[in-house]
Amino acid sequence: MIAVYKEGDKRTYFDNLSRYQTVAEQYTDAIKSIDSLLILLKKLDTTDKSIGGVYFQFQTFCAAKLMETEQRVTFQDAYHSTFVRMLEALPKEAALNAGIFFNFNLLQLHDQLYSLLNKQSDKDSISFNDAEMLCSIFNLFNVNSQVQPLAVPLLAQGKERKKYIIDDSVLIRTRDGATVEATVIRKRDMDYKLPAIFVFNIYKNSQGDESIAIDAAIKGYVAIVANTRGKGLSPQEIEPFEHDAKDAYDIIDWISKQSWSNGKVGMFGGSYLGFSQWAAVKTVHPALKTIVPQVAVGIGVDYPMQNNVFMSYMLRWIHYVTNSKETDQVDFNREDHWDSTFKKWYVSGKAYRSLDTIEGRPSKIFQRWLIHPSYDNYWQNMVPYKSDFSKINIPVLTVTGYYDADQEGAMYYFNQHHLYNKKATHYLLIGPYNHGGAQYLPSSVLGGYRIDSVANINISNLVFQWFDFILKDSARPAILKDKINYEVMGANEWRHAGTLSKMNNDTITLYLSNMRVSQDYKMEAKPYPTLEFIRQEVDFEDRKDTIDDRPWRISDSSLDNSNGLSFVSKPFNKPFEINGSFFGELKASINKKDMDVSVAIYELTPDEKYFRLLGRSTLIRASYSKSRVQRQLLEPGKMETIPINNSYFTSKKIGAGSRLVFVLAVNKSKDWQINYGTGKDVSDETIDDGKIPLQIKWYNSSVIKIPVLK
Numbered sequence: 001m002i003a004v005y006k007e008g009d010k011r012t013y014f015d016n017l018s019r020y021q022t023v024a025e026q027y028t029d030a031i032k033s034i035d036s037l038l039i040l041l042k043k044l045d046t047t048d049k050s051i052g053g054v055y056f057q058f059q060t061f062c063a064a065k066l067m068e069t070e071q072r073v074t075f076q077d078a079y080h081s082t083f084v085r086m087l088e089a090l091p092k093e094a095a096l097n098a099g100i101f102f103n104f105n106l107l108q109l110h111d112q113l114y115s116l117l118n119k120q121s122d123k124d125s126i127s128f129n130d131a132e133m134l135c136s137i138f139n140l141f142n143v144n145s146q147v148q149p150l151a152v153p154l155l156a157q158g159k160e161r162k163k164y165i166i167d168d169s170v171l172i173r174t175r176d177g178a179t180v181e182a183t184v185i186r187k188r189d190m191d192y193k194l195p196a197i198f199v200f201n202i203y204k205n206s207q208g209d210e211s212i213a214i215d216a217a218i219k220g221y222v223a224i225v226a227n228t229r230g231k232g233l234s235p236q237e238i239e240p241f242e243h244d245a246k247d248a249y250d251i252i253d254w255i256s257k258q259s260w261s262n263g264k265v266g267m268f269g270g271s272y273l274g275f276s277q278w279a280a281v282k283t284v285h286p287a288l289k290t291i292v293p294q295v296a297v298g299i300g301v302d303y304p305m306q307n308n309v310f311m312s313y314m315l316r317w318i319h320y321v322t323n324s325k326e327t328d329q330v331d332f333n334r335e336d337h338w339d340s341t342f343k344k345w346y347v348s349g350k351a352y353r354s355l356d357t358i359e360g361r362p363s364k365i366f367q368r369w370l371i372h373p374s375y376d377n378y379w380q381n382m383v384p385y386k387s388d389f390s391k392i393n394i395p396v397l398t399v400t401g402y403y404d405a406d407q408e409g410a411m412y413y414f415n416q417h418h419l420y421n422k423k424a425t426h427y428l429l430i431g432p433y434n435h436g437g438a439q440y441l442p443s444s445v446l447g448g449y450r451i452d453s454v455a456n457i458n459i460s461n462l463v464f465q466w467f468d469f470i471l472k473d474s475a476r477p478a479i480l481k482d483k484i485n486y487e488v489m490g491a492n493e494w495r496h497a498g499t500l501s502k503m504n505n506d507t508i509t510l511y512l513s514n515m516r517v518s519q520d521y522k523m524e525a526k527p528y529p530t531l532e533f534i535r536q537e538v539d540f541e542d543r544k545d546t547i548d549d550r551p552w553r554i555s556d557s558s559l560d561n562s563n564g565l566s567f568v569s570k571p572f573n574k575p576f577e578i579n580g581s582f583f584g585e586l587k588a589s590i591n592k593k594d595m596d597v598s599v600a601i602y603e604l605t606p607d608e609k610y611f612r613l614l615g616r617s618t619l620i621r622a623s624y625s626k627s628r629v630q631r632q633l634l635e636p637g638k639m640e641t642i643p644i645n646n647s648y649f650t651s652k653k654i655g656a657g658s659r660l661v662f663v664l665a666v667n668k669s670k671d672w673q674i675n676y677g678t679g680k681d682v683s684d685e686t687i688d689d690g691k692i693p694l695q696i697k698w699y700n701s702s703v704i705k706i707p708v709l710k
Contacts, residue, residue, distance in 0.1 A: 053098030181232035193262035200276035204231040248280035256287035270294035270439035298409020300379025346670035349687025375628035389420035401433025431487035447554035452492035490653035540690030564665025580707040587699035592677025614648035
């Protein structure tokens with residue numbers, strides 16, 4: 001592994017290399033790799049003094065192993081001496097931060113390791129990716145199983161840790177009689193009240209919860225990480241999303257009444273933790289002063305369905321959070337199992353409703369979600385809806401990325417807040433980040449694309465700069481110069497605007513034609529004088545075309561247009577910027593009552609590289625394209641209008657000589673519901689409903705509009 005390993009992102013390189021070197025017992029080299037990694041991390045943010053504790057368990061392990069050999073002492077004696085010496089040398093913030101990395105669940109790591117080993121037991125060789133995973137999990141288990149019993153009692157004696165009160169099993173009662181568990185961390189000798197930072201987390205994990213809380217405590221707040229109802233010591237049933245709005249209000253009320261609270265509460269967190277903040281402002285508690293939702297799940301909008309199309313991933317996620325009172329990382333990481341499950345369903349042609357039965361563990365949560373294919377009261381009751389947004393008058397900072405899988409949810413909340421509250425104090429920060437990068441530290445290389453240097457910012461630190469601004473009357477974070485703050489890919493520059501509309505001064509309009517240019521069809525700037533169309537036929541009984549997944553890349557030499565058509569514009573004479581979301585109308589007639597289509601847009605550079613402008617293709621269920629709430633079936637044989645209005649947001653400098661490529665496809669994939677077009681509930685349709693192929697006429701009056709700055 002060490003001999004052949006390569007990686008463009010230096011942070012990822014030294015991170016992985018140090019693990020391989022530790023497994024290979026090359027302890028001196030491993031320490032050097034960790035030192036190189038920490039230098040890089042410190043360069044990203046020179047003010048963060050807690051970074052030194054991040055790899056402390058690996059540093060102490062390697063140093064103790066060297067001492068054990070060189071001085072011929074037991075590992076226990078070597079580790080005790082090494083640990084105390086190295087802990088004393090850390091800055092106080094790093095010393096406190098170090099402790100949170102000694103709480104790995106050894107049983108879970110053991111099971112995960114042997115699951116990986118058993119997977120490879122009948123093979124003569126393994127893939128590089130499997131070898132990477134095996135080394136990583138073995139290293140975690142091997143190191144932590146040896147150091148955890150020794151480090152935990154030593155940590156408890158650490159002088160910095162003794163300065164904090166750490167309550168990890170606090171039980172909070174809700175008004176309806178339920179119990180939620182929380183971890184609370186605060187300074188021990190605090191004779192004054194502090195603002196509180198509250199994180200509402202479904203991913204129960206002792207190490208993770210303490211990590212989040214300690215980080216907030218180090219930065220001068222009382223920290224509360226509460227687990228959602230049913231998790232940890234909560235005896236209630238685990239029902240994701242459903243109770244968070246009410247429970248968050250009650251938890252904030254409890255926080256505001258504690259002796260250490262100054263009555264000000266802020267919330268932050270990403271993904272589900274972003275959703276739980278929007279749930280919390282369904283009814284805003286007076287003590288809640290701000291929220292920072294990062295990559296927030298748009299419940300009913302982009303998860304567990306995107307624009308009313310359910311995703312297979314939701315079954316995997318349901319088991320991840322409901323199999324136990326914590327999280328089932330081992331089950332979640334069974335890539336082969338989940339991939340084969342989705343393929344098995346896809347090949348079978350059975351109803352989507354049978355997916356959980358095919359997997360072998362029927363799920364009532366999965367079935368409950370499927371009976372709500374519209375954005376109905378079930379989803380609306382979980383977060384603010386319409387006029388609820390008008391009552392949200394606290395400052396909000398939304399963080400998302402161009403390649404964030406939940407960008408659609410984040411932007412939905414942002415747009416709805418501004419639609420119903422014209423005076424909303426709501427800031428947006430968005431850049432070339434994926435789901436993880438917009439929560440912590442962005443990857444410098446993403447999908448083969450090296451992001452601009454100015455986009456490499458510490459998102460975690462920005463969050464607390466915002467809290468200092470709102471809760472402690474400090475200066476507003478420098479990067480937030482206006483309400484909209486976005487990095488222009490290729491320009492290496494942050495731009496700022498008061499509203500989304502002020503990001504642009506023009507619109508490129510392109511009409512889809514039936515005229516070919518090589519393997520593509522043309523897109524023209526002017527409408528066509530006569531109405532013409534392209535015929536497309538999709539055979540749903542064919543299950544050979546979308547089984548194998550292509551690796552996800554931002555820049556690639558080829559284009560995936562499975563079950564689709566590609567349209568290309570003429571080369572542009574001058575450079576310009578795309579800023580925002582494209583929109584438009586598809587004009588089509590079909591022989592059925594419904595269909596699911598996906599749309600995507602690329603920059604085709606002069607050197608024939610396709611640059612992915614959107615994080616993922618936008619799925620559109622034709623019958624819900626005009627309203628998420630009310631299904632409107634198509635009339636077979638009639639030319640219908642299918643609006644495009646929920647595409648991903650992006651910002652990219654388009655160079656002279658580049659062209660735009662639009663890909664229009666029919667969804668037929670193991671990863672999503674398959675709509676056979678009968679007009680029945682899609683979850684009940686089977687391959688028998690698809691015996692007659694879908695026949696489409698795409699009309700040249702279809703139009704795409706792209707907001708630009710020229």
